[in-house]
Amino acid sequence: MGDEDWEAEIVKPHVSSYVPVFEKDKFSSGANGDTINRTSASSGMYQELDDGPAQPDHFRRSHFASGRSLGNRGFSNKFEEDDTSGFLKGSNNDCEDNQTQNRGFSRRGGNECDHDDGVQRVGGLFSSKRTAVSGTGNGDPYHSRSGSGRGRDSWKSEAEGEAGDIQGPKVTYIPPPPPEDEDSIFAHYQTGINFDKYDTILVEVSGHDVPPAILTFEEANLCQTLNNNIAKAGYTKLTPVQKYSIPIILAGRDMMACAQTGSGKTAAFLLPILAHMMRDGITASRFKELQEPECIIVAPTRELINQIYLEARKFSYGTCVRAVVIYGGTQLGHSIRQIVQGCNVLCATPGRLMDIISKEKIGLKQVKYLVLDEADRMLDMGFGPEMKKLISCPGMPTKEQRQTLLFSATFPEEIQRLAGEFLKSDYLFVAVGQVGGACRDVQQTVLQVGQYSKREKLVEILQNTGDERTMVFVETKKKADFIATFLCQEKVSTTSIHGDREQREREQALGDFRCGKCPVLVATSVAARGLDIENVQHVINFDLPSTIDEYVHRIGRTGRCGNTGRAISFFDPESDNHLAQALVKVLSDAQQDVPAWLEEIAFSTYVSGFSGSTRGNVFASVDTRKNYPSKSTLNTAGFSSPAPNPVDEESWD
């Protein structure tokens, strides 16, 4: 590829004739008839290109909109490296408040925040307004750390922004309703050849009075409608996290559960909650003036919460329980209309949830279940402050009065400690496999690739993968556009998803990827967590993330539910050495080959205990609480044959 500099290319690309597959029909009216916002507020964001009749619906984004005619390839610009140049220095953050978040606590996974403010995302337009929550030193763990939050001054002010008063144009996007037919509701993909291997995973439950796990769905004693729905969803056998979590939740206990990516955590919390709601009866109905959901589920990204909603809708099919989803980037009025039609299970992203609460569109008094999916992300610097506000909102039952459930594939120790504030003191901690460990069904390869060779390598790999669905992760929004552009030029059908794209575009991109129209999805970390997309055979870390947690989540987009997958990561020694140690550990724990060169780098950059690295104690494998009994079992053998306790090998100081 030669000596070149991408930042310059991204800022002033010389690309014009490319037709991004993901932008087709971009300017056509949406289902609701609202057209894409082309007002002055989004000026510079989208401009139709006049590229002649062959390409009628071209557009370009603000960062491409330098007003110049774009040349053919033009990937040879050089530029002066600037102190603020994000990705050249391995900066991971893809947030509007990018500059403030690159260190300390907030570096933990999830580079791209999902500000659910509801204002139009106009590439960086609001960055100056999104000043970070500053460290106030008030003893609040979210505020006293170095680095800072994700740029919410307060949820209230952002909620006001939703109305378009200070931050941008009003959002008009109304997502199309999901299909209503039974086949679509219950559409699912097959479990893979390794599904039965889940049985051999070591499970550890710590805490007092642990309810016995179940081995079959029948043992859960769910009602007939739920059982029918489970069968229609194609579930015949419980996954380990379901075996343990379902009885714990049915017993009314709070819990923190950590299980590998793609192993069925969503059903693990949905099924017992729905079972209880049906047993206890529900109070919300469309005839009530104020909707008071019994269950609130929050997740960090819009696409993920939508997916959880679809699961909730599937499992509650044919029952009187009504699930509703609300998330940013969509018309607020639409969210309110969904709620007033009746809302028992409210699936929400944090910003939109706080917005709706501040507008008194829901009451919290009836909340019996609070679920934080991707809980480590929900409690970190980005969303933690909002979650704290949520639990102290007027009317919200105290932790003693509600059941709180935290789920993730990664649970760093410091986050576990923060979680105590949300959970009853006798919560149970379920660890399926090693906390923060990568899914073993993903074959991981790490290649040493310098930044200037990455594109060439990417194309080489994609030429071999053919039409297999591949997610390519990059570190910044600009770069996502840039690489998608590049791949399209290389005749690879590509789309992209990141936080600067409007919600309509994000959903279109995901839809095109899901259905195979665009087999390659270039994404920032906004797509790293939770997304469950059939047939994703490959994940390519074009850029490695800044934290190992994020790596684990990203590669977990493949190899789901017993299926196998491949992850290839480009390791650039110029910027990724800080990850070497953690990568070696993750690879070896997942019984993957560890390249000798990586071991050497890890050795030469060795940091005792990993503290001060990308996360506190990287390989916390257990409940951080002391003096809590824990019991390890291999779940094939039921619950009577304790397996070697991983605690022995881990740092329980």
Ligand SMILES: Nc1ncnc2c1ncn2[C@@H]1O[C@H](COP(=O)(O)OP(=O)(O)OP(=O)(O)O)[C@@H](O)[C@H]1O
């Ligand atoms: N018992 C089961 N039998 C068959 N399929 C299942 C079962 N449980 C879950 N699945 C399917 O497995 C897939 C992954 O589940 P899910 O998305 O809940 O994983 P997850 O553990 O939440 O992953 P992540 O950590 O990435 O969020 C989904 O398609 C889900 O429908």
